[in-house]
Structure formats: C-alpha cells, structure tokens
Amino acid sequence: MFALSDTLKRRFAGLKSTADFWSLRHVQESRESYWVRRRVAQAPSFVDDAGAMLTVRIAGVEAYAATSDLSQAGLQAALERAEQMARALVGHNLLDLASLSYPTEQNDDVMPGYEQPLAGAAHWFELLMAESALIPQDARLVDSHVGLTFTCHEQIYLNSAGACLRRAQRYVFPQVGVTASDEHDSQSRSFGGTHLARQGGAEVLQQLGVIGSAERIADEALQLLLAPNTPNGSRDLLLMPDQMILQIHESIGHPLELDRILGDERNFAGTSFIRQEDFGQYPYGSPLLNVTFDPGVPGELASYRHDDDGTPAQREYLIRDGILQRPLGGALSQWRSGLPGVANSRACSWNRPPIDRMANLNLEPGDKTQAELIGGIERGILMSNNRSWSIDDARNKFQFGCEWGQLIENGELKGVVKNPNYRGISSRFWRNLRAVGDVSTFEVMGTPYCGKGEPNQVIRVGHASPACVFADIDVFGGAA
C-alpha cells in the first residue's frame, strides 16, 4: 500500500517552482473484471492506471498539468507546463484565487476491506459460471450476464504547504442481468442494474445477496415479457430504493451541485432550477424529506475522510424537514458563493481536475414498514430498478423508466406490469412525498457512472434510501 509514497514525497520536495502554491495529486488504480455472458466466460480484463496532476497558483490563476511520467523530470516538466499556462492567462481569468486557502493536514485513510487478499481469476469464473447455470434453458431467454469488477484505488495528495493526505479504497461491482425476448418485444431484468456497488472486499457479495439471485432474475424477465403494459394515468407511486437512488441523484444531487448553480456547467451538464438565494428557505419537499451528505456510511461508494482538494469531510443536512439547507459545493465553490457547502470536490482520476460532485447523498429513513407503505395506497403502482433516465438541463422536468412494476389496489400488491414509466417536475415532485420507509426498507447503493464536467468525467457516487411513496404521479407504459 502507498508503495510510491516515499518516492513521490522525495520527488515533490525536489520540484523547482516560482509559483505561489503548488500541489501534486497522484492516483493509482487497478481493476480486474470477470464476465460470463450466455454461460460463456469472457476474456478477463485488467487495468493498471497511474499518473499525477500537478497544480499551480500564480497571481491568482490556477492551472494544472497531468502526466503519467512520474520521474523527477516528468513531474518537473508537468509543473512547468502548468506554470506556463497560468502565466499566459493572467488577466483573462474569471476567478482571482490568490486568497483561497489550502489544506495543511497530514492523514491516512484506509477504508475497510482494502487490504483483504482477493482470489484469482479461476475462483471468480467458477463462481460466475455457477451463478449463470441457475438461469433456466429457455429459448425466450436470449441474453444473460453475470459479472464482477474489483477496483483498488490509492491516492496521495501533497502540497507546498506541507499537506500529505493518503487514501486507499477498494470497490466491488457485481452485476446480474437477463433479457427475455419474443418476436415483438424484449424485457430485461437485473439485480440492481449497476447500482449494487460498495467499498470493501469479497464479503460485499454476501451483503448484497448477489449469489443465488440469477434464477429469480430470469423468472422475472419472463414475467415481464408476458405482463401487460403499465396503464396510463395518475397514481400513487411507491419507489423502491433501487429507483429512489436515481430519483435522488438526478433531481436532488445534480440540482444542488454548486458549480452548476454558479454557471460552470451550463455548456455541457447544465444548470439548476435552484438559485443561490434559495438556501435556508426553499421548500424542496414535504416535511418528510430529509437528505444528507454523509461520507461516513461504511461501505458506501463515496465514503472518505477528505475530498480531492484536501477538505475534511463530515455529515451535513442538505435538506431538513423539507427545507433546503446547503449546496453540494467544495472549498472553491464555497469561497466563490459565500455559501456553506460540503467536502465534495472530486476528480475521477489523475488526468481530470476536481469539481463539485455529489459523493454520498442519502435520503434518511422514516417510520413506515414496507407493508405499511403498501397498505396506505388505495390506487397505486410499485416501481423498482431504474432502466431509463432523462431530465432537463436545469434538472427540473424528468421522465424515468423502471424495469419492474406492480400495481397496488386497496392496500395490496397486484399483478406485474411492464414498461413502467413516470414523469414529473422536481420542484413539485418532492412536495408530493407522502410516506417514507423505515430502516428495514433502507438500502445502501451507488453508481460508478455519474458523468459531468469539461473535460468529461465519470465518477463513483454513493446513494442510500428507504422506499418512499409519492402522491398523484403521472405514470404510463410503453408503446407496445
């Protein structure tokens, strides 16, 4: 662990710079992926990525240079490229960062499961083939996959003020999916899609219940193929945690990212329907809505002690009793806006700069069991596991689709329906939150695929949520 640490410290100390401030962020990531498709083991895939980003601040202008050449000469050359760029753009910069503070802490953050030895390829393929064999031989089951990815991530941050922050994490991403198809239609069912992901070691597979799930997944795919379309109309909507996390992500997470609100993302990822003056007063949802930024949940994908700019991370309420409290903005965005934020300045790797990302964004549990949630619905629908998402650039008008739907009549679950979709407007939708599930319905999930930024970055975010009920939502089925 941190094998390059001493070397990097020595090389960093040997860098020559006339900048006002400079830093180095080294990222080393290794990934191994195993995949079985239609009962055939695919070629295993390994990734070994490493490089460093040098950042300088000169006359209030900040510039970075990233390189995979970690030699003394390579790092020095990158530092000089950053300096050259910063100097060339003095007077053309939007922000004068001369007074922005920088971290000075020294800390090691080694997440649980990181050091656990992992088995080799043969073991994982045996496991995946056994799981794949649970899928029945049925001509309608035209595709299936069972996969596992383990990612180890180490990061070392050093700066000219003496900070040294080291972090080591391991992520586990399991996947199970089956597609059923006939001449006219196809329906897919998965175990959490790409949302079943956690930090840790092999124990994560047991925690998530992946092993032994393939037969049920296949059966549900067939049920969907035979099911009627979701009816159109207004209904109460019970969203399970594997859809809630998408709802939270798109219509709370992204709108609260402070760099969007400050306009940085308007050319690509978009802006927000939330304005700076809304914090502290805006009624984001019903009084049942409580949302936290929580970097301390064991195993959640974005649990960490410092963000990539070195800001210490702690739990904060973003929305409390329905009222908007604070944005998702790191040290720079907080400095720009004067608003309190959180430690969420993050980069996807060594070759992309940190920007505001949502990290662990969780909806806090309420007091209803799942039976009580269903029992309280007269005419509704349960939807589970996201398969389609679309929302406008201000993160307001959305339309989401799920894999699995079940009608609810008079407080009881009824038949399965396919193509369950719903649409709404963020600023109204959360005010229709009518019931929140208790801890027995609460699940920790996340996604490795949150895209944002120019240059583009895909980053891992954690989400946890109970099941929730929303009143009077526009639901509809497919075209078929």
Next chain:
Amino acid sequence: MDAHQHFSALLEYLQAQVVGEEGFTLAYGAEVSSFIRFNQGQVRQVGDVQQVYVTLSLYQGQRHAESKLALSGVLDEDLPRLQQIVQRLRGVLPTLSDDPYLRVNREAWCSELAGEAVRLDSAAMAQQIVAAAAGLDLVGFLAVGPQYQGFASSWGAFGWYAASSFNFEFSLFHGNGQAVKSGYAGELWDAQAFARKLERARQQLEFLGRPAKLLQPGAYRAYLAPAALEELVSLCCWGFGAQALASGGSPLQRLFNGKAELSPLVTMDERIEGGLAPAFTSEGPRQPLRLIGQGRPGERLVSSRSAAEYGLIANGSGSGEYPMSLQMHGGELDEQHVLQQLGTGLYIGNLWYGNFSDLPAARLTGMTRFATFWVEDGQIQAPVNTMRFDDSLFDFLGPQLEALTREPELLLPSGTYGARQTGSMALPGALLSRFTLTL
C-alpha cells in the same frame, strides 16, 4: 515523445516476447491535450493532460485475456512494465477455459494516416476567445492538441492514426437564461473564422430576448436541426450491432426483423472516406456499409466474436459494434427554405439527455435545449421554454418524416470521457409533420 516511434518500439519489444503458440494484439491511444473552460466570457479552469494507454491482449490457442496499462512515454520505464503485464497475462491464461467464440483476425494488414503535426497555441486561442467574448456571457470548452491511435498484432497487422486538432464548443447565454450553442473545430485556428461563428451565434441570441412561448404538451410540426437529430440517431446507433440485434437489446430490432419500416427518405451508411475516425478497428480495416437503405434494413455491424456466436460474417466492426462515421443521406430540402417549409411549428436546434421510454418500440424521450424557437408563417416568433418529447423513431423518421435537408452536416465529437473522441457523424436536418411533446 514521438508517439509513432514509441508505439513501434513497444511493438518490436512484444514481438520478441511471445513464445510458442502465443500471439498478441496491442492497441495504443495517446494524446497531448490542453483543456480550457470558460464561464462568463473568461477562463474558468485551465490545464494540460499528457497520457498514453496501451491495451495488450495475449492469446494462447482459444484462451485470451487483456490488460490496459498507463505508460509514461519513456521507453526505458515502459518496457519493464509491459513485460510485467505479459507475465501476468501469461500466468492467468492457463487458469481459463477455452473461449468458443474467439476468432482473432490473424491477417497481416497495414493502414496509416497521419495528418500534419500542426502546433496549436491553446493559450493564444483562449486569449482571443476572451477578447471576442467581451460583453457576452459565453460558457464553453476548448480542447486542443494531437491525438494518436495505433493497433498492431503479432500476426503482422499495423494501423496508425495521428491528427492534431482543436474543438471549441460554446454557448451564449441571454440574461433570461435562454442560450444558443455553437462550435468551431478544425486543424488550423483562424481567428476570423471563429469571429464569424461567434457573430452568427450572437445574432441568434437576439431572438432569445423575446418573451418565451409557452407550449402545451401535444403534437407539433417540427424541424430538427442536424445537431438535434444527432441526439436521436446516436441513441440508436449501437442498435446496428449484431449482438444487440440478436439479444433483444437493439432499438432497431423491429426494423431488422421486418416488423417496422422507416421512411424511404432514410438511408444511412457507415463510411470510411470523409469521416474522421481511424480506418481500422481492433478487428482490422473497417468496411463501408449500407446500414439502412431507403427505410429498409441493410447490413448489421458484425465483429468476429458475433460472427462466431451467431453464424454471421465479420465485417471489420470493432467489438462495440457501433458505427464510427455514420452518414445519413440528405434529401431535397434547401436549408435556406427550412423555416418557410416548416410554416408554423417548432425549430429545434438541439436535443439532449435522450433515453428510451420503450426500447423495442424505439420510443425515445429527451429534452429541448439551446435555440429552440416557435415559428409562424415561416418567421421565428419566440424562443420556447424547455420541453420534453416522447416519440418513436418509427414514427418521426417513418410516416411523419416530410423532408431532409440537402447537405448533411459533419458533426465533430466533443466528448472527452477518458480520452478525446475521434468518431464523427454527418446528418441532414429533418422536417417532421408531427413530433410529440409530453411535458
């Protein structure tokens, strides 16, 4: 670092490493990129990224494994790392089972395309952009620099692609939150050409100052500009893949199984000449393909793996089985007459965040964004507030497609996930007799 030399040296080293029945393929991707973000007409974030990645696949009989590795570009450091990877893969292969669908291309072929190494000064470009944007709320992203892609095999395949380019994508925002999007890309930066682009966007910005038209959900006549059509076509692109079509994952499955048709106006090709992508994939030289001919299904994109799995013939498609340089044929509509032909309806400049609301039915949803106007009697009347659409490709490019503009527009990729993208698309604008808005 001379990327071609670096790649050739890695290749030579690997050739000496393989033993017995071993074989390998080596994919190479490198770039030296300046990335500059703009907000409020000034530089918001600036940096430089130099990266080199190789993906080595090692084969022993019917067994194979692959490893992607970041390299430094310094050969003395990179060769030992490459050797470690060879050893690692060599250790894994005996633990694997045979792959029944492995049909690696063992032919020798050569394809080299290297543009002139033009030195582009990103800082000078940024200074010009800031000066030209004075008084404008310009938000944008400039990516500048050379890109390199290579592919080689132990069986004598060798492909090389090098290009130096810039891509500046920008939006001009009106004080009311409406925006117009434009871009300027190429190999040589011409300050006057950029000024003309900026001026055209500035002219559109004036329309955005009018009070916005509030539309109710419903079906409207509409014109989709090429950039808007790109969002819809991109969503369906991977549906041409043999695996997607065979496994129920393609939105075009009803087209290819004869259950649905598109308008006879629709013809799409995967082309080699005129596109910007390398002329090769990891499967060998790419082939020009007619994907849709006059609304009817054409060829599918078949990798060697799908060929083996589904009893087809491979046609040079990479493992992802998506077109890299798709061209949709133009029609008869003169671009200057678009508003007149539209009459009353929606002029849609861009769409975004598309996704499927019913994949087998090719039903798509997404949002309007940037320069979408309400038109009456051939005249732009007002910008339109953001609206959601939900409609099937088989409808809006089927019976509802009235006309296509004459000249397809070359749309350059601005994506930078992991690396700067090289694929491109050429699309006309599309006049639709109805397009369904839902929210």
